[in-house]
Amino acid sequence: MPTPLHDHHPRPLLARPTWRDLSGEWQFAYDDGDVGLAERWQRRAEMFDRTIRVPFPPESPASGIGDTGYHPVLWYRRIFTVDPPRPGRRVMLRFGAVDYRADVWVNGEHIASHEGGQTPFGADITDALAADGQQVLTVRAFDDPHDLEQPRGKQDWQERPHVIWYERTTGIWQPVWLEEVPGDHVEQLRWTPTETPGEVDLDLRLARRTTGAVRVSVRLELDGRVLADETSTVTGSRLRRRLVVQEGDHDAEPHHLQWTPEQPTLCQATIIVRAVDGAESGDVVHSYVGFRTAGTETRSFLLNGLPYPLRLALSQGYWPQSHLAAPSAEALRAEVELIKQLGFNGIRVHQKVEDPRFLYWCDRLGLLVWADSAASFSHSPRSLARTTREWIEIVERDAGHPCVVAWVAFNESWGVPQLACSAAQRDAVRSLYHLLKALDPSRPVIGNDGWEHVSGDLLGIHDYTHDPEAIRDRYGDATRLRHTVTGGRPGGRRLTVNDQAPAVPVVLSEFGGFTHAPDDPTAWAGYGVTDSPEQLLERLAALFEAVHAAKDLAGFCYTQLTDTAQERNGLLTEDRKPKADPVVIARIVQGRPSRPSGVST
Secondary structure, three states, rough: OOOHHHHHHHOOOHOOOOOOOOOOOEEEOOOOOOOOOOOOOHOOHOOOEEEEEEOOEEEEEOOOOOOOOOOOOOEEEEEEOOOOOOOEHHHHHHHEEEEEEEEEEEOEEEEEEEHHHHHOOEOOOHHHOOOOOOOEEEEEOOOOHHHHHHHOOEOOOOOOOOOOOOOOOOOOOEEEEEEEOOEEEEEEEEEEEEEOEEEEEEEEEEEEEOOOOEEEEEEEOOOOEEEEEEEEEEOOOOEEEEEEOEEEEEOOHHHHHHEOOOOOOOEEEEEEEEEEOOOOOEEEEEEOOOOOOOOEEEEEEOOOOOEEEEEEEEEEEEEOOOOOOOOOOHHHHHHHHHHHHHOOOOOOOOOOOOOOOHHHHHHOOEEEEEEEOOOOOOOOHHHHHHHHHHHHHHHHHHHOOEEEEEHHHHHHHOOOHHHHHHHHHHHHHHHHHHHHHHEEEEEEOOEEEOEEEEOOOOEEOOOOOOOOOHHHHOOHHHHHHHHHHHHOOOOOOOOOOOOOOOOOOEEEEEEEEEEEOOOOOOEOOOOOOOOOOOHHHHHHHHHHHHHHHHOOEEEEEEOOOEEEEEEEOOOOOOOEEEOOOOOHHHHHOOOOOOOOOOOOO
16 A cells, blocks of 8 residues: 555655655746746846745636736746755756746756646756755746647637636646655656556666666565565666566455455555665655556456446546646545545546546545546647647656556547548547557557547547437447447537447447536536436436446446536536535436435435
8 A cells, every 4th residue: 555655745656755845935927028038037036026826827816816817928936945965866856737838947047848738847956056055946837828739628718718618727737846866766667567467567767877787676565565576687777577476365366456446456666776786875766556457348348357337427627726736635635535425436537637646546545537638729730749749748657557547539529620521630530549559558548539439449429418318219229329329420420430330338428417506697508407406316317327228338427527617517516515415426326226225324
């Protein structure tokens, strides 16, 4: 089981105990004239006229700014104290995410650039540190609100949110932290369980400051028992190793080690990197492993090789006070607990790359994740290059999480709007599907979720009818399901581009969407309105009953978990309060009778 260190570390799969959080108050300035670079604001403290709370975006109330207007260029400044490390040690500065382009200076020296609003980056700042220990960190962020070639997801390009789009998120919106490490240290790692129970592949990459060999020791433990303990000599920067659990009863009862939402078993992993002579103290990294596999066969999603019906909710990952940023690590745990309380076994994080701390709680508490990425809304070589680059970094960061069981490359043809008639855009979907399979062969990939299926290991359908009979007519048995896939248009568009039914499982990957906001006449009506908690439960029960009766579906994803901005179709309010009895909602989601025989309520 992971240690308490993982509960708050910004990167739980690669955690060190000596990290230092740089969240809190920073100096801040807008640069609407985009003159900061020419005027060298990285060396001019007087230009910073405001204070912002990092890591909350300036559009959000939690930031202390709360300005939702167009401000494409932002500057941040933070003074912190850290002494230059002793010889052989390095100081690393890390950012969870900055939207969309970032430049970073330490004491006026440019040390990093990064493009991509959803993925992490960092730099070794040791050689830029001032000898007196007082350090000045400056960040410039650029995010063009009108650029539809930029992956932006649900962030609105219009000045005020409209229809299903929300306030923008600009600048720093995930944690910033420092770590002191040895010169030779772990920079990346990925765990990939194999189809053989009790085996896991480790792909580990080292940052090297020396040319000699190092020893890398890897230990896996569960409840104090050592499952594997191996040491390798590494002369380069990469170690690939298969670890095999040595436990007497594992072959007879492999499920005792397997990770599932019902039994989220995690093995603690410790990785130590030392010089061969052992003269210097080495790098110590704490991680964890979940032994599970994810796949598909013709009609089913497979978890650990067995059919596993998906009961997902769609989450925008958006908070009224902090927008796309998590309000706290504790709030992320509470979110996972609420999702499970409502009867779901998984979540689709929609049009957002979620905070690694959220994925950690999904790993630890047991919740499947379909992982999206933010879409662009214009197709071009530039938008495709940006999308592809971010996806490579997303997989690199998150592939080790056992909770992540599918990648969703595109959603509803966003970014490929002429998919049905453009061979180039169909090739774009196929290319990204195959790229994700090449980067991570261990998981299913959905090429384009919702409609216009081109390629993918699952076919997702978005159908917002509130008529249970229509659900039965479209999905009630194998014949009707095939007819819907080949000729139906529940979302207005064809479900496949060639009207052929691919031999992959079908998931009702968006449905529902009942709006219940009796005290808010401005709420977007969306997919239909309910007037009371009782009516909401009644309509949920009828619709879910029809979905559960469609046995040839591999699962479903209900829209949506929480109210979000003007979209008031959540099972929870935006403050995470249930709109109806969560016990009853859970029974509906799980397809259980409202009052099981012989059980009092």
